[in-house]
Amino acid sequence: MAVTTANRLELLQVADAVAREKSIDPEIVMEALEEAIQRTAKVTYGAEHMIRAEIDRKSGDISIWRLRETVDEIEDAATQISLDEAREMNPDAQLGDLISEPLPPIDFGRVSAQSAKQIIFQKVRDAERDRQYDEYKDRVGEIINGLVKRVEHGNVMVDLGRAEAILRRDELLPRETFRPGDRVRAYIYDVRRENRGPQIFLSRTHPRFMAMLFAQEVPEVYDGVIEIKAVARDPGSRAKIAVISHDSSIDPVGACVGMRGSRVQAVVNELQGEKIDIIPHTSDPASFIVSALAPADVMKVVLDEDQNRIEVVVPDDQLSLAIGRRGQNVRLASQLSGWDIDILTEEEESERRQTEFRERSEMFIAALDVDEMIAQLLVAEGFDSVEEVAYSPLEDLEEIEGFDRDVAEELSSRAQEHLQRLEEAMDEKRRELGVDDDIAAIEKLTPAMLVKLGEAGVKTLDDLGDFASEELVTDADAPLREFDLSVDDANEIIMAARAHWFADEEEETAESDKNEESPAV
Template sequence: MNVEMLQVADAVAREKSVERELVLEAMEQALKTAARRTYAGKNVEAEIDRTTGEIRLCHVRTVVEEVEEEENDLTLEQGKELDAEAELGAEFRTSLPPITLGRIEAQTAKQVINQKIREAERDRVIAEYEPRVGELITGIVKRVERGNVYVDLGRGEAVMYREDLLPRETFRQGDRVRAYLREVRNQSKGPLVFVSRSDAGMVLRLFEQEVPEVQEGTVAIQAISRDPGSRSKIAVISTDPSVDPVGACVGMRGARVQAVVNELHGEKIDIIEWTEDPAAFVVNALAPAEIERVLVDEASNTIEVAVSEENLAIAIGRRGQNVRLASELSGWNIELMSSGEEKERRSEEVAKARLIFQEGLDVDEDFAAVLVGEGFYSMDELAYCAVEDISGIEGLDEEVAQELQNRARNTLLDAALKQGKDEGEAHISLLDLTGMTREVAEQLAAREMSSVDALADAAIDEIEDIDGLSREQAEALIIAAREASGWFD
């Protein structure tokens, strides 16, 4: 029986891929749990001899300062009777007769052993696969249930959900599969290893395997956007000027990229050279469409792209795929339009800007057209640019430039003050406050304090650095604004 105990431990260790010592510890815990039913109240320990398989049970009593459990605790005097050198904390073990496992005890022992082994398996799977998240992993399809593929990894099992498969991709039991290790999740029912063939990381790792320059770091993949099973776009850059990053990824006669395409069942791969210039990068990302005009709006993170009518469909791609992938790859919102639409929009913007300048600056149409021609499209651009940007226009000197800026700022201030009164925030404007000057009001409006209520909500340190305003004056203006807003009514 004792030898059989060791044989069982060896068999379980091999089957579950866990350490033999861990199985024996689980058996000892199970025996200890079962023995508590026989020796109720006693602190029992169980030990299995690692060589002979002999089972030993013992009652453990501890020397304590104050006895709480008479059956398991000893006073210091009692301990010294057993051992003259006994001290607090010393333990004494007394052998107990072996127990007979009944049906209930055997079932309990089995549950304890199974629980310990499950915990060990869980720790082993997490320890083995968690550090490998982000790698390619190969396994054998174990079963397919409801479109989900369960993969035998050798020392664990992974699941690949239906959405992690490529479209129209099917697997059968026994098929060999290579996938991207996406996540290891520790759950109460056990660890789950998630793999994917649709993740963008799959494309990255395949290129690392096929392109030595990527492995070495000479060529870096900066970004990937992917429509699984259909098309991927990757942006690459070289750290060595002598190495062509696109050519390195394509390979001789396209051998390297073709190996990736074959693994992904014909998924098209667009390889684009990455550049810091967003306009140039977006033009490359929208290939093979030919781009006629690009306008970058950093404030809204948008790039407007104009193409000819015959290139519009190519730039958009099937179901918008090309422009969507280019947008994901670049990180910019791409607005596509035909050349005709772009010209019409520009004409509307120019006409609107001319009208704004004519009305706001009190200038004629020709003068407004000159400002628009120099790249000014809004009153804000004109009001807060450097004076040299205006005086540099042919026919204008610094005095005229300063006058134009003053008119632009006054127009913006009047509009801001009017907006505050239209919203009903106060019955008076900033300029009606005692001690307020137009220069100070203009600077307040630039800080989005164009109404009396907005100034009333401000703190002194928010406005005391305004030119021409002392701390005492700032405090007085805020108090006046609060009085006008009815704070003290």
């Protein structure tokens, strides 16, 4: 196939048509054509030559040149030219310049034309993939509509018009089926650049899909007057959504429900009948979790902020309602709030409270050598440990009904004596385990911690200094994991154990310097 004058303009028209059809820059198509011509020219004139092809963007004229570098001494005649010869072509030529020589036009044979076609196809396909990736990478988080193109092993391939996306079977609602030609609405949750082209991943189970559906159905959500704070879903079955209004005159729940439930029903229909609980969001976690557990009634909540857990007490007849079928209600409430939720009935909570009361009373009776009444009074007033009795102000003990100053002083004294005996016992055990006194001198280590270290085989400063902070306090087998120590505390302990390393180094350096300064004898 020869590129003649008759079809030069047609070449430009074809390039422009391909660019429009693939929605890519026409310049990319022209560059692909130029590369195809260059490769064909190398087949004709020899692969050892540096050849450049150029297509005039207005006329379609094709120019082909051979390029050679200007050098002092020629080593490769195919790619190099002497300075004298170069100046015959261009008087201003300098060493290192590239000298171009026009080459005759070439005819595209069948093999060359096929090769050029493959190059152009590859370039256009790469450009199309780049265009698709650039177009959709910034659309993550949007809802998109498409047509089902085909279904492969349960995965749905969706035609988006300018690209193809995949809706994997684990991102479909349960019992949901699609056929080629069906319209589908889904959420773009990821776009990846891969070797086989950009991969656009869709989901109908993602929590944000529900949030975006409400934004489409509720103008106040779209405008930002109502904010969706959290969504928890059991796809296809039930969901909970927490909303808050930034305008005190607008009820966020009512706005999302709509007149006679029209707005929420539109979302329910899109999600194949998934039931949706709309809950007002509050900054108070206890109140929020009580609302999230609806329709169950809650009698009492107890927060443990350190463990991010909340204990909920419900009437005996409300337990199954609070937990939900297969734990669905409490699981969704936990996902929505971000708290771990433990649910107890009133009877279970009462039994547990009585057990804790009895165990603490027995602990005080044994530790302080007091009668049951005094021990129960301490527990009833909220004292949980011997340490609290030992180090609480005497005034706090005096305020307990039936206690006077003498009783308060005696209880405090007995508590301190008990702790002293425990400490001495721990210290004795530490010595039996062979833990050095140098470790015991580290400020943040208690006798109980020293015993744990000894049981773990940590007996010298060097043993302790070899630890990393996570190995000491946070890892599953960390010897001090059970104690309330932060990573910063662990770092302080470890650095204190390593202090003698640096002291030894300084002494060695000082001794070395002293020996160097001493005159030779």
